[in-house]
Amino acid sequence: MPINCKSSCGKKAVLKRPKTGDALCKECFFAAFEAEIHHTIISSNLFRRGEKVAVAASGGKDSTVLAHVLKLLNETHDYGLELVLLSIDEGITGYRDDSLETVKQNRDDYQMALKILSYEELYGWTMDRIVAQIGRSNNCTFCGVFRRQALDRGAKQLGVDSIATGHNADDIAETVLMNILRGDTARLRRCTDIKTGGGDDTIPRVKPLKYSYEKEIVMYAHYKKLVYFSTECVFAPNAYRGHARAFLKDLEKVRPSVIMDIIHSGEQLRFKDSVKKPVRGVCARCGFVSSQQPCKACVLLEGLNRGLPKLGIGKKSKGDRMIANQDREIALRERANLVKNDF
Amino acid sequence: MCTIGEDDFGDEGAAHAMVPESSDSGPIMGGTCTKCGVESEFVYQLKFRTAECKGCFLSYARHKFRANLGASKALPKNAEVLLVVDGSAESLVLLDMLHYAQTQNTFKRLHCNARVLIIDERALREQPDDDKSLFAILQELRIRYIPFEFYVIQLGSSLNDLQKLDEYVPKYGTNELCSTLVKLRSLTARQDYLHQQRKIFIASVAHKLNCGHVFEPSISTTLATQLLTAIALGRGGSAALDVGLQDDRLHSGVKLLRPLKDLNEQEVQFYVDAQKLKPFMSAQQYGVKCGKGASLQNLTHAFVANLQQNYASTVSTVFRTGDKIAQNQQLPQALTKLELGKSDAPSMPFVCVHCLSPLDCALSDTLLAIEYSRAVSKAGTKCFAADELETKAKQQLTVERTLCHACRNIQAEFSDDSRL
Ligand SMILES: [Zn+2]
Ligand SMILES: [Zn+2]
Ligand SMILES: [Zn+2]
Ligand SMILES: [Zn+2]
Numbered sequence: 001m002p003i004n005c006k007s008s009c010g011k012k013a014v015l016k017r018p019k020t021g022d023a024l025c026k027e028c029f030f031a032a033f034e035a036e037i038h039h040t041i042i043s044s045n046l047f048r049r050g051e052k053v054a055v056a057a058s059g060g061k062d063s064t065v066l067a068h069v070l071k072l073l074n075e076t077h078d079y080g081l082e083l084v085l086l087s088i089d090e091g092i093t094g095y096r097d098d099s100l101e102t103v104k105q106n107r108d109d110y111q112m113a114l115k116i117l118s119y120e121e122l123y124g125w126t127m128d129r130i131v132a133q134i135g136r137s138n139n140c141t142f143c144g145v146f147r148r149q150a151l152d153r154g155a156k157q158l159g160v161d162s163i164a165t166g167h168n169a170d171d172i173a174e175t176v177l178m179n180i181l182r183g184d185t186a187r188l189r190r191c192t193d194i195k196t197g198g199g200d201d202t203i204p205r206v207k208p209l210k211y212s213y214e215k216e217i218v219m220y221a222h223y224k225k226l227v228y229f230s231t232e233c234v235f236a237p238n239a240y241r242g243h244a245r246a247f248l249k250d251l252e253k254v255r256p257s258v259i260m261d262i263i264h265s266g267e268q269l270r271f272k273d274s275v276k277k278p279v280r281g282v283c284a285r286c287g288f289v290s291s292q293q294p295c296k297a298c299v300l301l302e303g304l305n306r307g308l309p310k311l312g313i314g315k316k317s318k319g320d321r322m323i324a325n326q327d328r329e330i331a332l333r334e335r336a337n338l339v340k341n342d343f
Numbered sequence: 344m345c346t347i348g349e350d351d352f353g354d355e356g357a358a359h360a361m362v363p364e365s366s367d368s369g370p371i372m373g374g375t376c377t378k379c380g381v382e383s384e385f386v387y388q389l390k391f392r393t394a395e396c397k398g399c400f401l402s403y404a405r406h407k408f409r410a411n412l413g414a415s416k417a418l419p420k421n422a423e424v425l426l427v428v429d430g431s432a433e434s435l436v437l438l439d440m441l442h443y444a445q446t447q448n449t450f451k452r453l454h455c456n457a458r459v460l461i462i463d464e465r466a467l468r469e470q471p472d473d474d475k476s477l478f479a480i481l482q483e484l485r486i487r488y489i490p491f492e493f494y495v496i497q498l499g500s501s502l503n504d505l506q507k508l509d510e511y512v513p514k515y516g517t518n519e520l521c522s523t524l525v526k527l528r529s530l531t532a533r534q535d536y537l538h539q540q541r542k543i544f545i546a547s548v549a550h551k552l553n554c555g556h557v558f559e560p561s562i563s564t565t566l567a568t569q570l571l572t573a574i575a576l577g578r579g580g581s582a583a584l585d586v587g588l589q590d591d592r593l594h595s596g597v598k599l600l601r602p603l604k605d606l607n608e609q610e611v612q613f614y615v616d617a618q619k620l621k622p623f624m625s626a627q628q629y630g631v632k633c634g635k636g637a638s639l640q641n642l643t644h645a646f647v648a649n650l651q652q653n654y655a656s657t658v659s660t661v662f663r664t665g666d667k668i669a670q671n672q673q674l675p676q677a678l679t680k681l682e683l684g685k686s687d688a689p690s691m692p693f694v695c696v697h698c699l700s701p702l703d704c705a706l707s708d709t710l711l712a713i714e715y716s717r718a719v720s721k722a723g724t725k726c727f728a729a730d731e732l733e734t735k736a737k738q739q740l741t742v743e744r745t746l747c748h749a750c751r752n753i754q755a756e757f758s759d760d761s762r763l
Pocket of ligand 4: 695696697698699700746747748749750751
């Protein structure tokens with residue numbers, strides 16, 4: 001038996017919202033989905049009139065829906081924002097080159113400027129070459145660390161006031177679980193924040209889709225016939241995230257509202273005074289924000305360039321030992337050469 | 344792309360890779376104790392420790408128990424303590440350790456007066472256990488642990504039914520607790536309700552027996568599960584009390600202590616073996632047999648059990664994360680500020696009337712977002728001013744103003760008009 005739309009608009013419902021269990025027709029779903037994102041933007045003061053905002057665009061469903069809805073809301077509610085697309089080309093054959101085509105399609109459809117920055121030009125390495133050197137176990141580490149900084153660099157070049165990312169409610173709940181599994185209290189403190197950064201030296205990041213369920217994002221893109229690139233990254237996510245994701249999917253089957261409940265829990269967590277907070281500063285080498293000296297991107301890059309790709313994957317002390325060992329070996333070899341040359 | 348990948352890289356102090364390792368208890372073979380040098384028939388080899396004889400192992404394990412109580416000064420001298428024994432290995436270890444600490448006649452003696460409480464939960468199960476064998480086991484325990492007094496009561500029954508073990512006559516049939524449980528639609532809500540009710544019940548028994556402290560036999564694995572369960576249920580603000588050494592939310596000022604919190608499963612297994620303890624009820628929890636996918640709690644339990652099997656160190660990381668969190672104290676204060684101007688301010692409770700956790704609804708953007716979702720779903724394409732919907736959503740948030748968010752979730756699952 002067909003169910004009527006919850007809003008009593010008289011139409012038949014075509015879907016059931018996972019967040020609330022309400023059945024809605026297509027038009028009422030669009031209105032509700034967009035109204036919620038508008039509410040999130042307004043109640044959290046994410047933007048100010050006259051600002052230039054970069055939408056981190058990957059060609060995937062989240063960033064495609066984000067770009068679409070931001071453009072729409074900016075027009076209907078007259079936010080007065082200048083929106084631009086910012087894409088990172090990691091250099092992953094068969095994945096990124098295809099998804100970049102989708103981003104270009106977004107650029108034409110939404111008539112927004114697009115800036116593409118590649119790992120190749122920023123770091124001198126593509127992900128394909130990195131994977132060739134380190135194998136497949138830690139590649140998401142490189143990709144993630146480099147992307148984080150690449151977005152900052154791109155945003156700086158574009159002169160934007162903030163970067164909007166496509167993180168949805170599922171991503172945030174998953175990250176809460178992951179940070180508990182790995183004991184990362186520093187990230188546990190801030191992973192539920194809707195706005196991060198924004199001090200003197202960083203461009204703030206905002207998450208307008210914080211309360212949007214992944215399933216609704218997929219439905220919205222589907223019913224709106226938005227073009228997006230749906231292949232998962234060819235490299236597997238790190239083991240903690242993999243476990244957290246599988247766990248969350250199971251929990252969601254039992255009680256769909258669990259995603260919001262986990263975000264709520266994450267926001268309510270407090271820490272003992274004895275738990276140290278990371279001190280955020282600026283990397284002395286590259287000048288970008290970091291809680292470590294030098295920053296992770298610089299350490300990983302040094303590892304790649306030295307032929308010690310494991311550098312920076314484990315603890316810092318271990319990395320320091322690896323560098324010291326290599327320096328000692330090089331010194332020994334040089335001395336040996338000197339000795340040889342003496343004869 | 345994986346936009347989320349960029350968050351995956353931990354700062355210093357976080358684990359970087361999940362290390363596959365099994366939690367094998369390890370063989371117990373003959374050899375020389377590395378601590379005291381004595382040759383013995385059995386030695387115990389714990390992970391991260393060298394092989395040691397029974398005596399050295401026992402004093403190591405008992406030290407963890409004493410250190411927990413001592414370092415925190417959580418237990419005042421000559422305190423009256425109620426120990427809940429549920430037949431699980433952990434509860435028997437705690438009983439044995441407490442008895443040992445009590446019967447030392449040197450300065451090492453732990454100065455407190457202990458009573459043992461057995462909670463008869465058989466009314467909640469479909470098949471009652473064999474009475475005779477259970478009571479024979481309990482009598483055996485009582486004799487082994489003289490001079491502790493053993494009390495028995497059926498969960499949810501009147502406190503007048505509290506009896507000494509010798510005089511206990513089990514009553515069958517349901518009570519109010521059982522009939523309330525049936526009215527809750529999901530197993531998740533039933534298990535959470537039962538968990539809270541059990542605590543309330545234990546506190547009332549403790550109060551009746553003049554015990555200011557209750558010992559709960561949770562170990563690190565149990566507490567890792569508890570932490571993740573609390574997070575999934577939306578109890579993040581008070582999760583620190585669910586996994587910490589002390590929980591002081593209980594009625595009548597009763598405090599719940601977890602002196603075994605730093606023991607792991609392997610240590611419990613070895614202790615059971617060394618002291619020849621006989622776990623008897625396997626602490627089968629309500630609803631566990633409905634299967635892993637039947638509730639959030641069952642899923643979390645299975646998730647942690649799987650980690651324990653394959654990535655044991657991740658379980659200890661979760662437990663240690665739980666050790667770093669604190670109760671969210673800001674909530675009641677913030678509420679005070681918010682509510683002070685209102686006429687009904689004095690009657691506004693700061694804690695949930697059901698679970699006694701701080702109220703966490705009024706200030707949460709996330710909970711407001713859920714209510715806003717409901718409001719917009721109702722509104723559909725009909726043109727509503729955004730603030731009109733927000734006002735509606737805010738009103739909705741204060742409807743159950745005496746309950747915390749998680750207890751509101753329980754309340755919402757009653758199939759009739761029952762109130763928590
Ligand atoms: Zn409709
Ligand atoms: Zn740097
Ligand atoms: Zn020994
Ligand atoms: Zn409550």
